[in-house]
Amino acid sequence: MSAIPSVEAAVEAFLRALGAPHDDPETADTPRRVAALWRENLLSGQGADAAAILAETIPDEGGAVVTVTGIPFHAICPHHLLPVHGVVHLAYAPAGRVVGLGRLEALVAGLSRRLVLQERLTLELAEALMRHLGARGAACAVDAEHLCMVLQGREPRQARVHTRLALGVLEGRADVLPPVPA
Numbered sequence: 001m002s003a004i005p006s007v008e009a010a011v012e013a014f015l016r017a018l019g020a021p022h023d024d025p026e027t028a029d030t031p032r033r034v035a036a037l038w039r040e041n042l043l044s045g046q047g048a049d050a051a052a053i054l055a056e057t058i059p060d061e062g063g064a065v066v067t068v069t070g071i072p073f074h075a076i077c078p079h080h081l082l083p084v085h086g087v088v089h090l091a092y093a094p095a096g097r098v099v100g101l102g103r104l105e106a107l108v109a110g111l112s113r114r115l116v117l118q119e120r121l122t123l124e125l126a127e128a129l130m131r132h133l134g135a136r137g138a139a140c141a142v143d144a145e146h147l148c149m150v151l152q153g154r155e156p157r158q159a160r161v162h163t164r165l166a167l168g169v170l171e172g173r174a175d176v177l178p179p180v181p182a
Contacts, residue, residue, distance in 0.1 A: 007035035041113065042076055042083070048110030050128035057097035057133065065137075065170070067091040068101055069178050071108045077148050078115040086144030086160070088112070088121075091176040092129040093137040093169050118142055122163040130167055137168030141177045 008031040015030065016022055067090070074085040088108045111124050122142050129138035141164040150157045162180045170176055 004035045004039060007038065008032055011035060042074070043114055045110045045113030046115075048114070050107060050111060050124075051132045053107045053110050054099055054103055054128065054132040056103070057099050060094040060096055060098045063094065065091055065093050065176050066098060067176055068104050071105050073108050073112040073142075073144075075112040075114065075116050075118070075121060075144075077146060078117065080148035081115075082147040082151070084118060084144050084146045084148075086142060088125065089139075089141040089143075089177050090125060090129065091139040091170060092133060092135040095134045095136045097133060099133060118144055118146070118161055118163050122165050126165050126167050135168065137166065137170030137173075139166035139170045139173065139176050140164070141180070143181065 011031040011034045012022075015027065020027065069087075069089040071088045071090065072085075073088050074083055076082070077084050090104055090108070107125065107128060111128065112121055116124075122140050125142075126138040126140040129135045129140075141162065144161050145159075146161055149159055149161075160181070164174075164177065164180070166173055166176070
């Protein structure tokens with residue numbers, strides 16, 4: 001049995017175990033839709049290779065710190081299997097080579113669309129810039145809403161989680177990333 005039929009069967013069993021009606025026409029195709037959503041979107045980054053994403057570089061002629069802010073992302077919390085979504089801010093100090101800005105968005109998508117803690121994602125993004133671009137320094141900030149926090153408890157929650165990390169020559173340089181929202 002291939003992966004998708006296995007996922008479809010698991011979703012159907014999950015819904016039945018929760019007591020969801022199995023004869024409702026609105027949910028008749030739900031297992032197929034859920035399996036496709038998880039494979040094609042929510043966990044599409046499971047096999048992403050940061051080295052391949054950042055492989056195509058161009059010479060850097062200016063030496064300026066490159067900063068891209070507000071890159072949207074979503075991930076799945078490995079503790080509750082619920083979405084985490086928000087924005088990523090990246091900065092790096094090139095060491096002679098840069099990548100196209102779209103490659104940074106692809107890196108965020110590739111490393112976030114999987115089961116990953118926000119703290120780990122922050123570290124992996126900064127490390128990928130250091131390792132695969134040979135950057136002199138890298139920084140990453142992630143601002144996210146975790147549905148596992150929002151949906152639990154009696155009162156609606158609006159809490160957001162902020163993680164920040166700077167490596168190499170950018171360590172201690174808060175000015176290369178946007179300030180943490182109040």
